Amino acid sequence: MKICVTSQGDNLDSQVDPRFGRCQYFIIVDTDTLEFEAIQNPNIDAMGGAGIQSGQLIAGKQVKAVLTGNVGPNAFQTLQAGGVEVIVGVSGSVKEIVEKYKKGELKPTDNPSVGRKFGMGQK
Amino acid sequence: MIISVASGKGGTGKTTVAVNLALSIPNVQLLDCDVEEPNAHIFIKPSIKNRMPVFILVPEVDKTRCNFCGKCKEVCAYNAIAVLKKDVLVFKELCHGCGACAYLCPEGAIKEVNKEIGFVEIGEKDNLQFAHGKLKIGEAMSPPLIKAVKQYMNPTRTVIVDIPPGTSCPVIEAIKRSDYCVLVTEPTPFGLYDLILAIEVIRKLKIPFGVVINRADLGNRKTEDYCHKENIPILMKIPFKKEIAKAYSRGEIIIETLPEYKKSFQQLFSKIGT
Numbered sequence: 358m359k360i361c362v363t364s365q366g367d368n369l370d371s372q373v374d375p376r377f378g379r380c381q382y383f384i385i386v387d388t389d390t391l392e393f394e395a396i397q398n399p400n401i402d403a404m405g406g407a408g409i410q411s412g413q414l415i416a417g418k419q420v421k422a423v424l425t426g427n428v429g430p431n432a433f434q435t436l437q438a439g440g441v442e443v444i445v446g447v448s449g450s451v452k453e454i455v456e457k458y459k460k461g462e463l464k465p466t467d468n469p470s471v472g473r474k475f476g477m478g479q480k
Numbered sequence: 481m482i483i484s485v486a487s488g489k490g491g492t493g494k495t496t497v498a499v500n501l502a503l504s505i506p507n508v509q510l511l512d513c514d515v516e517e518p519n520a521h522i523f524i525k526p527s528i529k530n531r532m533p534v535f536i537l538v539p540e541v542d543k544t545r546c547n548f549c550g551k552c553k554e555v556c557a558y559n560a561i562a563v564l565k566k567d568v569l570v571f572k573e574l575c576h577g578c579g580a581c582a583y584l585c586p587e588g589a590i591k592e593v594n595k596e597i598g599f600v601e602i603g604e605k606d607n608l609q610f611a612h613g614k615l616k617i618g619e620a621m622s623p624p625l626i627k628a629v630k631q632y633m634n635p636t637r638t639v640i641v642d643i644p645p646g647t648s649c650p651v652i653e654a655i656k657r658s659d660y661c662v663l664v665t666e667p668t669p670f671g672l673y674d675l676i677l678a679i680e681v682i683r684k685l686k687i688p689f690g691v692v693i694n695r696a697d698l699g700n701r702k703t704e705d706y707c708h709k710e711n712i713p714i715l716m717k718i719p720f721k722k723e724i725a726k727a728y729s730r731g732e733i734i735i736e737t738l739p740e741y742k743k744s745f746q747q748l749f750s751k752i753g754t
Contacts, residue, residue, distance in 0.1 A: 406559020406574050413553070413562050431571055438567040 358388050360458060361415050361441075362451045363425040367395035369452040375426025376476035378408030384451050385418050388459050391452075407476065408432025416441050422465065424454050429476070433469035445470040482639045483752060484658040486682075488674025490645035492664045493694035493718065497748075498642040499523045500734050501662075502608060504745035509637040512612035513654035514644040515598060515625045522731050526603035526610040533599045534613070534628040536577035536621060537592035541568045545589035552581035552590060573620050598625045602632055609634055623653040630654075647674075647681045655682070660752050661689040662715065667699035672706060679712070690751065695720040716748045 363380035364371045369391065374380035379401050386393040396414070400407040412432045415423055416439025423436060424444045436443050442465040447454050457463055485498040495512075499520055502510040512520040539552070539561065550563040560574035561581060572595055582590040598615040613629040615622050622644070633639055643654045655661060661682050665675040675691070682689045691707055696717035707714050718724070727737040735742040 403559060406571065409559050409562045409569075409571060409574075413564065416564050431574075435562045435564070435569060438562070438569055439564040 359385055359418065359420045360388055360455070361385050361418065361420045361423045362447075362454055363423070364395070364451050367397070369393060369450070369455070371451055373424070373426060373448050373451060373454055375448065377423065377425045377428045378411045378432050379403075379476040380411075380425065383411070383415060383418075385420060386451070386455055388455060391455070406431070409435050412436045412439065412441075415439070422458070424458060424463065427471040427475060428466075428469050429471050429473055430469040431473065481660070481753075482633070482641065482658045483660050483662060484641040484643050484655045484687075485662045485664060486643035486651065486655055486678060487645055487664045488647055488676075488678035489665065489671050492645075492666050492671060493692075494645070494664050495520050495523070495642055496694070496718075496728060496734065497662060497664050497692055497716075497745075498640050500741065501745050501748060502640045503733060504735055504742050505638060505749050506607070507637050508607075509609040509611070509634045509639045510642070511629055511633065511639060512610075512642045513626045513629050513650075514642055515613035515615045515622050515629065516644060516650070518612045518614055518642075520642050521610070521612060523733050524605050524608065524610055526605040526608070528601045528603035530603075531599050531601045532628075533596050534625050535594040535596050536575070536624050537579060538572045538575045538577060538595045539570055539581045539590045540593045541570060542589045542591070543568065545587050547587055547589075549586060551584055551586060555580040555584050573618070576621060577624065597621055600625070600628050600632065609637060622650045626650055626653045647677050651678075651681065652685070655687065656685060658687050661687045662692055662748075662752070663689055664692045664694055665703060666695045667693055667701070667703040669700075669702070671699070672703045675703065676706070679710075690715040692716045692718065692748070694718045713751065715751050716744060718744075 362384045363374040364382040364384045365374045383396040400410040408429045408431045412435030422442035444463045502508045512518040553561045553563045558574045560571045562569040597619045600613045602611040611632045613625045644650045665671045690713040698720045
């Protein structure tokens with residue numbers, strides 16, 4: 358099964374990026390084999406709608422869930438429409454988070470965790 | 481003649497200058513284009529004759545005709561449409577109403593529908609004609625509403641336009657086609673910093689301008705020094721006075737509470753004319 362973790366770097370030892378729409382990297386990881394793909398986020402400097410663009414990008418990667426720090430309302434709606442579960446409030450290294458997810462310790466949220474424009478200007 | 485009253489920094493006294501100038505000279509129309517927080521009416525207390533809703537066009541997707549090709553989201557410069565495997569989402573608050581999605585949809589699945597973003601009110605107080613716009617709470621697109629307010633401009637009068645603060649799209653929309661721009665500032669580091677940004681914008685728009693220094697006896701001399709160095713006229717200085725602050729906070733007009741200022745505003749107008 359594939360999941361997506363927002364990350365500050367391009368490998369499994371990187372720290373989770375607490376933002377979704379404007380994170381540095383998306384790490385798409387196979388929870389069984391730990392094989393992964395690091396996607397540099399093209400939406401970091403989007404004027405607006407970064408969460409929506411990132412949401413479509415990730416929904417297109419056929420992942421079961423997104424694990425991140427915070428998700429705003431537009432990104433949340435996009436991910437829901439794309440059938441992607443959203444798990445917020447995670448921190449630590451990407452590898453640790455994947456392990457926690459596999460053990461079933463992380464639960465999806467039913468609501469966005471922050472308001473619009475939360476991730477602006479936090480590079 | 482169209483005179484806009486602007487500032488980079490908020491809270492410098494744009495509305496105070498616009499309102500008092502409007503009431504000091506004859507044959508005026510005052511347009512409050514700060515549609516996100518209009519406040520000139522608090523001082524003018526006009527009787528409102530008409531209220532007109534203002535709309536922009538936003539896309540509506542017929543999901544029975546959509547094949548999720550994604551053309552609409554590709555052409556949307558504002559990321560206002562998301563296309564997923566089996567769903568299309570329209571984020572109306574991000575839409576600028578350009579119509580590209582509807583025009584370019586290969587399936588003809590998008591039509592444009594009206595969305596109300598606010599309203600324009602027109603009215604008068606004695607001989608002063610008045611108009612302003614009020615953006616609906618939650619709306620982000622003020623330029624179409626500012627444009628709607630300016631459609632009520634009366635070219636037979638001296639038009640004074642109260643501009644929103646800042647230097648972004650709403651300011652450009654409100655200020656363009658003015659014959660003169662009065663920049664209101666205060667002599668503080670923050671006031672000067674934002675004044676310089678505003679001047680950059682005004683110079684690009686090629687509109688003649690001058691500066692009014694409000695609370696002129698506060699802060700430092702750097703604003704004046706800057707204006708002298710750049711050869712920018714200082715049109716008026718308004719002192720930091722308790723009586724003015726009191727009048728303002730009661731919603732009163734300076735020239736009515738302190739009539740000696742009427743002459744100062746008339747002098748401001750004559751400096752603009754020359």
